Amino acid sequence: MISSDPTKVTRICFDNIEVKNMHKLDVAKKQGAYKFLPTVLKDFDTDQIIDEVKTSGLRGRGGAGFPTGLKWSFVPRNTGKPTYLLCNADEGEPGTFKDRDIMRFDPHLLIEGMIMSGFALGVKDAYIYVRGEFLHEYNVMCAAIDEAYAANLLGENILGSGFSMNLVMHRGAGAYICGEETALIESLEGKAGRPRFKPPFPAVEGFYGCPTVVNNVETLATVPAILEHGGAWHAAIGKPNNTGCKIFSVSGHVNKPGNYEVPMGTTLRDLIENYCGGLQHGDTPKVVIPGGSSTPWLLGEHYDVPLTYDDIMKAGSFLGSGAIIVMDETADLVAVTRRLSHFYAHESCGQCTPCREGTGWVERVMNRLDAGQGTEEDVKVLFDASTHMAGRTICALAEGAAAPTLSLLKFFPKDVQAKLVEKSS
Amino acid sequence: MSSSKMPKFSKTRLAEIDALVKRYPAAKSALMPVLYMAQEDFGYLSMETQEMIGNVLGLKIMEVREVVTFYTMFKEQPHGKYLLEVCTNASCMLNGADALYAHMKETLGINPGEITEDGLFSIAEVECAGACAGAPVVQVNNMYHEKATAESMDALITKVRAGEAI
Numbered sequence: 298m299i300s301s302d303p304t305k306v307t308r309i310c311f312d313n314i315e316v317k318n319m320h321k322l323d324v325a326k327k328q329g330a331y332k333f334l335p336t337v338l339k340d341f342d343t344d345q346i347i348d349e350v351k352t353s354g355l356r357g358r359g360g361a362g363f364p365t366g367l368k369w370s371f372v373p374r375n376t377g378k379p380t381y382l383l384c385n386a387d388e389g390e391p392g393t394f395k396d397r398d399i400m401r402f403d404p405h406l407l408i409e410g411m412i413m414s415g416f417a418l419g420v421k422d423a424y425i426y427v428r429g430e431f432l433h434e435y436n437v438m439c440a441a442i443d444e445a446y447a448a449n450l451l452g453e454n455i456l457g458s459g460f461s462m463n464l465v466m467h468r469g470a471g472a473y474i475c476g477e478e479t480a481l482i483e484s485l486e487g488k489a490g491r492p493r494f495k496p497p498f499p500a501v502e503g504f505y506g507c508p509t510v511v512n513n514v515e516t517l518a519t520v521p522a523i524l525e526h527g528g529a530w531h532a533a534i535g536k537p538n539n540t541g542c543k544i545f546s547v548s549g550h551v552n553k554p555g556n557y558e559v560p561m562g563t564t565l566r567d568l569i570e571n572y573c574g575g576l577q578h579g580d581t582p583k584v585v586i587p588g589g590s591s592t593p594w595l596l597g598e599h600y601d602v603p604l605t606y607d608d609i610m611k612a613g614s615f616l617g618s619g620a621i622i623v624m625d626e627t628a629d630l631v632a633v634t635r636r637l638s639h640f641y642a643h644e645s646c647g648q649c650t651p652c653r654e655g656t657g658w659v660e661r662v663m664n665r666l667d668a669g670q671g672t673e674e675d676v677k678v679l680f681d682a683s684t685h686m687a688g689r690t691i692c693a694l695a696e697g698a699a700a701p702t703l704s705l706l707k708f709f710p711k712d713v714q715a716k717l718v719e720k721s722s
Numbered sequence: 723m724s725s726s727k728m729p730k731f732s733k734t735r736l737a738e739i740d741a742l743v744k745r746y747p748a749a750k751s752a753l754m755p756v757l758y759m760a761q762e763d764f765g766y767l768s769m770e771t772q773e774m775i776g777n778v779l780g781l782k783i784m785e786v787r788e789v790v791t792f793y794t795m796f797k798e799q800p801h802g803k804y805l806l807e808v809c810t811n812a813s814c815m816l817n818g819a820d821a822l823y824a825h826m827k828e829t830l831g832i833n834p835g836e837i838t839e840d841g842l843f844s845i846a847e848v849e850c851a852g853a854c855a856g857a858p859v860v861q862v863n864n865m866y867h868e869k870a871t872a873e874s875m876d877a878l879i880t881k882v883r884a885g886e887a888i
Contacts (some may be wrong), residue, residue: 379747388852389849389850389852390850391811391812391813391849391850391854392812392813392850392854393850393852393854394852394853394854394855397852397853422747428852429758429795430795430851430852430861430864431852432864432865433864433865433866463745465745465746467751467754467755468754468758469754469793470754470757470758470793470794470795470796471793471794471795471848471849472792472793472794473849473850484754485751486748486750486751487748487750487751487752487753487754487781487785487789488750488785488788488789489788489789489792489793490792490793504747505747505748546854546855547855548813548816548854548855548857549812549813549816549817549854549857550816554813554854554855554856554857555855556855586812590811590812590850620854622812622813622816622854624816628816632815633812633815633816636810636811636812636815637811637812640811640849640850643849644849646792
């Protein structure tokens with residue numbers, strides 16, 4: 298059980314992650330799942346729930362870090378149109394694998410979070426958009442949803458409250474871009490996942506033109522604890538403006554890669570040395586990508602940075618989804634960048650010219666550089682293409698694509714130079 | 723294409739599709755789940771299958787094609803009974819995925835897009851599978867094999883060839 302004393306809280310979403318068979322309703326109920334739901338449905342109203350979530354300081358855990366309560370408050374009421382709640386479980390950012398564990402080990406936590414959030418927003422139909430590769434997680438979620446329907450936790454007149462909500466699982470099919478919320482909506486409408494211009498924002502005009510809230514799995518899974526213990530309780534965990542706990546997916550050159558949930562403000566060094574079993578080689582990492590492959594690199598000198606949205610930003614990057622990719626001295630940074638540039642070129646949806654063409658240029662130049670066939674001119678082209686595509690497109694994919702190349706050029710020009718073909722004059 | 727050769731969903735499937743369509747505000751939302759059903763039933767999405775799906779959901783062929791060609795998990799070509807998808811993105815790369823992928827291609831004697839002579843295997847290099855703690859990751863028909871090694875993949879291939887369950 299999560300302590301009602303915020304100073305004693307070390308985990309929220311992963312509180313029951315090791316409990317055996319937690320994916321089954323009877324086991325989950327014994328651990329307290331759905332215990333507070335009747336109180337929410339009976340005693341809370343929309344404003345009260347939105348206020349609690351605002352007070353909690355919860356920021357979106359999918360990558361952007363936008364305040365959840367504020368996002369919810371943008372939803373217009375009494376429009377005569379349905380309001381939809383979509384859970385973003387597309388989890389495709391390289392290095393991210395946290396939502397997978399919530400879904401496969403504690404699916405009822407997510408379902409309960411969605412019922413409470415859906416109740417707050419007056420939602421009748423909610424959807425979970427899960428990446429296509431997560432077939433096992435999809436099956437676990439479907440089974441948990443079936444159990445929840447059978448127990449009247451979903452469907453008509455939930456627990457006699459008068460509130461009704463449906464929840465449907467929907468599989469993506471291998472397109473990274475569908476993690477972008479408007480692309481996700483397009484995809485859920487049965488189309489190619491191409492991001493939409495904003496505004497209008499989904500809160501006003503989203504799924505089939507109706508008010509729509511898109512929240513990440515971890516965000517929604519945090520809602521039950523916030524409503525049970527109060528927004529002020531959550532706000533007292535972590536750091537000001539960076540409240541609560543956060544799951545970090547740590548991979549790369551560490552001895553014990555995995556998901557670790559810790560209070561916000563835990564330092565990178567603490568996480569890697571005391572949770573992840575330290576680095577595979579050496580005492581200090583060469584590069585740490587703090588928030589998924591789309592975030593600028595941090596260096597060994599940032600090893601003591603507290604893991605908060607604000608501190609990581611001060612250090613020059615983003616907390617993103619909390620996907621930490623660690624590289625020690627053995628990493629070939631040109632090769633890693635080449636591989637990431639292939640990823641972005643492959644995943645660009647193609648609708649904006651700077652991204653469609655830019656990611657292709659970057660990939661081709663990186664291929665030459667990594668093969669030892671690059672020239673000084675290539676380095677210039679790499680810099681130009683990367684800087685010119687960022688910020689000139691509908692969505693942020695191009696900015697993400699530019700992060701690895703610009704970090705490589707900025708911090709490790711010697712690594713690039715070392716691979717250039719010798720100049721023939 | 724004569725209509726006799728047109729692939730057809732079973733009655734059970736059509737009933738499933740009817741129920742599925744009701745879960746969305748519009749039938750078009752059911753397109754992706756129906757494409758998965760077709761892949762399960764027919765192995766891959768031939769042009770005839772795509773036409774048939776358009777008819778079932780009341781969509782133009784271009785609406786179906788747009789989706790099929792946009793998403794990598796929809797296959798327009800047949801592949802082996804077991805599709806081995808090796809993630810070579812950053813975290814897997816840092817843990818030896820390139821060497822593993824090269825080893826598997828050599829063991830099977832095929833390149834992406836090909837099928838082994840016994841019809842059992844195809845191979846592909848894929849983007850981040852979202853299981854980076856288990857790098858390198860190989861998906862075998864959507865079942866994740868984490869911390870994969872040349873030995874563990876050789877063993878899997880041998881088992882499949884011997885007709886054993888994996």
